[in-house]
Amino acid sequence: MSSLTASGLSRLLGEWNAGATPGYRELADVVRLLVLDGRVALDTALPSERALSEALGVSRTMVTAAYGLLREQGFLTGGQGSRSRTRIPRLTPAGTTLFTGPARNDPALTAPGLAAPEGLIDLAYASLPASGEVVHRAFAAALTELPALLPGFGYDALGLLPLREAVAxxxxxxxxxxxxxxxxxxxxxxxxxxxxxxxxxxxxxxxxxxxxxxxxxxxxxxxxxxxxxxxxxxxxPGTGTRGARAHGALAGAxxxxxxxxxxxxxxxxxxxxxxxxxxxxxxxxxxxxxxxxxxxxxxxxxxxxxxxxxxxxxxxxxxxxxxxxxxxxxxxxxxxxxxxxxxxxxxxxxxxxxxxxxxxxxxxxxxxLDLGGPLMEQLAAAHLVRALDEPLPARIAALRDSRAALLELLAGHLPEWEATYPSGGLSAWCRLPAPISTALTVIAPDFGIRLAAGPRFGIGGAFERYLRVPFTLPPDKLEAAVLALRSAQDRLEAAPQLRRTLKSAPAVAIA
Ligand SMILES: Cc1ncc(COP(=O)(O)O)c(C=O)c1O
Structure with a gap:
């Protein structure tokens, strides 16, 4: 963890006060830019409001208002007694870590891919949020490298050489x-x-x-x-069963x-x-x-x-x-x-x-199709590929926990389902007790979840007896999801005529 003195921050701010009003907004904008482009590292303690106001020669009220705005926007934590620290906004509920899922009314609902509409728990996507701060750091580094590319035209059908070298x-x-x-x-x-x-x-x-x-x-x-x-x-007997035994997880076929x-x-x-x-x-x-x-x-x-x-x-x-x-x-x-x-x-x-x-x-x-990929992304990707293993241990440890939780929850609440033991990836493939995958998918939103019906994974309507269940959510969300699946299946069992009338699942995006 690092910290910045008032004179250090004031140097980085440079000619921040271009005369626009209100001044606190301008100050907040420039600090935000410094965080976003990496010149002020994440988790850096900023100087106290008093010290910064003295160094900048502005009123303390202005600095207080600027810090307040940055806090509101999610770029600062702490305050009131403790030093404010830089961060980037999390579009997910406070306090959650790697696997975060948005709750109803959460601003995350506006972030692409984080949540199904209406705050449903999304089991149609088998995807994860970004790997911690690694991605942000890579873009900060990329931004400093971008000027070297600006004199060129920017089109490159093969891709940037440093990235291709790193992948090779x-x-x-x-x-x-x-x-x-x-x-x-x-x-x-x-x-x-x-x-x-x-x-x-x-x-x-x-x-x-x-x-x-x-x-x-x-x-x-x-x-x-x-x-x-x-x-x-x-x-x-494939690799799956052996893996299941070796890791003591509960698994089916x-x-x-x-x-x-x-x-x-x-x-x-x-x-x-x-x-x-x-x-x-x-x-x-x-x-x-x-x-x-x-x-x-x-x-x-x-x-x-x-x-x-x-x-x-x-x-x-x-x-x-x-x-x-x-x-x-x-x-x-x-x-x-x-x-x-x-x-x-x-x-x-x-x-x-x-x-x-x-x-x-x-x-x-x-x-x-296109004339090449965006260069900023490729500059950042070159950093990520060179240090590809960096974010993986935490990601894999969290996924292992979620996999174990999912398999246990399924065995406990839906014992008639048979889940494959996934030795990697993001999802288990479950055999259902009856061909109800599409019907489950159609009624799933009533139970607060979104599903991808089994037939989406096959040809000619196959897999009506299967459902992919991702373990990309944290264990508490997975529990809510499995309980919802249980309730949805109970509803179908109680009203078998529903199965006949619910013939087609809504077209939802899947990843
Ligand atoms: C097997 C497989 N291929 C391709 C993709 C799509 O990858 P990308 O996001 O890189 O287009 C996915 C995403 O879920 C996947 O699971």
Whole structure:
């Protein structure tokens, strides 16, 4: 923790008083700017009101009013006896930490992605708020680097070199030697998939997908005019059950990749692409073992299929089981990465790793979508990727607690549900006692929650018996959510005719 003297702050403030009125507002604005651009670090104790008013030669009332305004805006804590400290506004209820969910009437309801409308507990998003202050610090550093880029045009289809180098170094360290020329920066993983589809798949082309799979990826594949070819997971002893025992968590059926089925579909249908999420598969949270990765790469090569591996959730490795990135098994693999789950979805920064030739193709295909990513985000992302592991221990520890809480709550309140044991990622995939997923989703808001119906994760109406339940909320919110699920299911059981009349779930955003 640092502190600033009155003369130190007055030096940083410089010519703050441009004569605008009221003066206290002007003073508050300049202090806020210093905090936002990183010149005054977070958690810095500011000088007392008396000392600052003397140093600036203004009335104490003016400084009191400026500090008061900053406190109101969330840029200062403390006061009244203790030194005021700098902070950035939290749009979530005071006193909560990593996993914060807004309450009704909270200003957080106006922040994108933090809450479902009307303050419902949101189980449709499997996403987290930003990783502490790391993201803010990266942007503060980026702001000081931006002037060096301003003389250029600012368009760069491949992305900023320092970021591409940082991403390449991560792959190299993980066992997949990579050059910066093999990396293209994108606006997140979803954007990356769209660029890959646009470049490598034509209308009517087959694209193998796991079944269930990530809904927005299925939408992208369908929107590209391709035909998704689903391969079911097999129920049975996978990594999940072993993990559950090792960690003493309560869990139901495991799900695992059915390698025989994958191989058969690749061989018989020879899809143009195969889109897979081996690193904490969304929605089941399963991890593909190295041996299966090797087999999958071979089978795809034999079929002439381009393997597209989505590693968006790879860093959320809750049980610490080590695997090699799929790209380590073959240079032909196309990998998608993102900072959305390790750091923050609001960064909208991801990447594609592929051969240098393919990366050039992707860059050419991109220009019909956009002309490059925003540079500030990329400067900040380069800092985040270089210190990628920094925010992860706290994030993983909190997720482990929430996972254990969710599995226990489900076992306690909904014992007839069978949840997969997710060894990583952000969600469990639950088998329901009856095909009620859509009906549950439709009545969920009456019970204060928002859900994503199971069929969103499949093709042709499958998964009416399943529900993805994220463990991204703190345990107390999860308890409220599971009790709400219990009540919603009770309502359906008490009024079976509801199930027949509630046929379609509202179209809600999912992540
Ligand atoms: C498997 C998977 N891929 C892609 C995405 C989207 O990532 P991004 O926010 O980087 O576009 C998500 C987000 O939930 C995801 O789970």
């Amino acid at each position: 170094a991560r792959y190299t360290a993980a066992g997949a030697p990579t050059t910066a020329g093999q990396i293209m920066v994108t606006s997140g993983a979803q954007h990356a998939l769209n660029i890959i589809l646009r470049s490598l798949a034509g209308r009517q082309d087959r694209v193998l997908v796991e079944h269930p799979s990530y809904p927005n990826a299925l939408d992208a594949i369908r929107a590209a005019g391709c035909r998704p070819v689903p391969v079911a997971f097999s129920a049975g 495991a799900q695992a990749w059915d390698m025989a089925a994958l191989q058969a579909v690749l061989q018989q249908q020879r899809p143009r692409l195969a889109y897979v999420v081996p690193d904490f598969h969304n929605p089941t949270g399963q991890l593909m073992p190295d041996l299966q990765r090797r087999h999958l790469v071979r089978a795809a090569a034999a079929a002439g299929t381009v393997l597209v591996v989505d590693e968006t959730l790879r860093e959320l490795n809750l049980d610490g089981v080590e695997t090699a990135p799929v790209a380590a098994f073959s240079p032909a693999v196309v990998t998608i990465g993102s900072l959305s789950k390790s750091h923050w979805g609001g960064l909208r920064t991801g990447w594609i790793r592929a051969s240098e030739d393919l990366v050039q193709r992707f860059a050419a295909a991109r220009t019909s």
